[in-house]
Amino acid sequence: MISDRKLEHLEICKNKDIEHHITTGFEDIQLVHTSLPEVNYEEIDTSIELFGKKLSSPLIISAITGGHPSSKKINEKLAIATENTNIGMGVGSQRAGITNPELTDTFTVVRDNAPHALIIGNIGAPQVEYAPKAIEMLNTDALAIHLNPLQEIIQPEGDVDAKGYVEDIKAICSNTNIPIIAKETGAGIGMEDAKILEKIGVDAIDIQGVGGTSWAAVETYRAENPDLGNLFWDWGITTAVSTVEVLESTKIPVISSGGIRNGLEAAKAIALGSECVGMALPFLKHAYLGHNYVEEKINQFTHELKTAMFLVGASNIEELKQKRLIITGKTREILNELDIDTKKYARRI
Template structure:
């Protein structure tokens, strides 16, 4: 049953080692320190707008859960925090509720608790025919179509026929009356694919790069034969590299997610061109400690963002994307071999 699989995924993500062994690439990104910031840290403005929705900070709790009765409480906590902080919230795949309406409350609780927050629905690329029903389930601000070929290839019951996905995405965009986001699930999106998705009409891209939760790892725990999942555990485009590739390839908003674990990494992602950053696993784990723990987590995270912005002299997000940074190591090697310009970030503040 899909509902049982949702619970299994939730438990595995919470209690097992499911993260990439290789890193996001953000350690290769060095922000250039400013000894004369000319900024008041207490007045730094993190507000932004994404898909027409104003947010107090560029943070999205990305797709985590829904589809099993036990996930109601989790989504309730996440929604309350998203509403109070005025940040975004993404739901897990709504397929379970489309196929079993009795499970709809595990998702709709999010809008009930967060009437004003940016709320992003979710349906898998193999189930795009369910997009309309997912969009009608509640008052969504956008619908994410998640791309998970790695997970599908590893899981025993995976759908590995991806022919026609791009054409179906274009049709879905045309049929939906809310913005459509294309979202990977942890293996990253290349600049080439991002351009194809933009041409297909999607209004935003969540790169969801390699470095956070590995769905090959999750499926390794579920499979009797561990060899395939272990082999592809670290497959994917590192988040930092994916963020650069996509930001240099398209004009639509970009969400950078995949292993972002602190405010400094978030600032690096935003400085590389992301319009917002997303997190799932650390937020999920904090939610099990209660709402107070969630608020403490985000309070610390936001403070870390402001410290980094202060140290590069950025009073707001627009100014942050004009500050200097240097891309080094394997990330620079990746990007340069792929034909992306890594030098444009180093002295852009003087342009």
């Protein structure tokens, strides 16, 4: 059953090593320090406008859970923290709550406890018929369409028929009146896919790259034979590379996520051009302790982000997007192979 699988996922993410063995690539990206920042730290504005709502910090708690009774308390704590700190929050795949009404409250608890927050719903690409109910369930501000071919091929009960994804997503975009986000689940999005997604009407892309939670790893713990999952544990595009690829190939908003763990990494992603960042696993682990711990993590993130902004002389997020970056190492090598000029980031004035 879907509900049982959701519980297994939660337990594995809480208790097992499920992160990629390779990094996000953000260690190859350096913001350029200024000794004359000419800003007052106390006046730095980290707020952004996203999907019609103003967030106090460019942060979204990425889709984590829903669909099992045990996930209700987690979503409740995450939602309370989201409302209290005025950031955004996504929920896990809503299919379980749509097809099993007794599980609906594991999702609706989010809007109940975050009535004013930016809430992002979640369905899979083949689930066109679920879109209206997913939106109605949470009065969502945006709807994420999750793309998870890697997870499906490793998952014991995975759906490995990926034909028709493009037409399905196009149909969802055509038949809904709220922003649609295409969202990977840990393997990143490349420039060609990004161009297709923009062309068929997607309003934003959440890249969810390699460097954080590996869903191949999660499913490896559930599989009878772990060999395939171990082999593809680190499959995908690193978060730093994927972020640049999507930004270089589209004009729609980009959410950078996948292994981002602090405000400094977020500052780098935003300086590349991302609208905001998503984080999941750290908030899941804090949610087991209580919403106050989640709020502490959010406030720590914002303090780290503001510190980076102070050190580059950015008084707001739009100014941060104009600050110089130096891209080195393997990240630069990969981007150069893709004919992306990494020097232009260092030439900003």
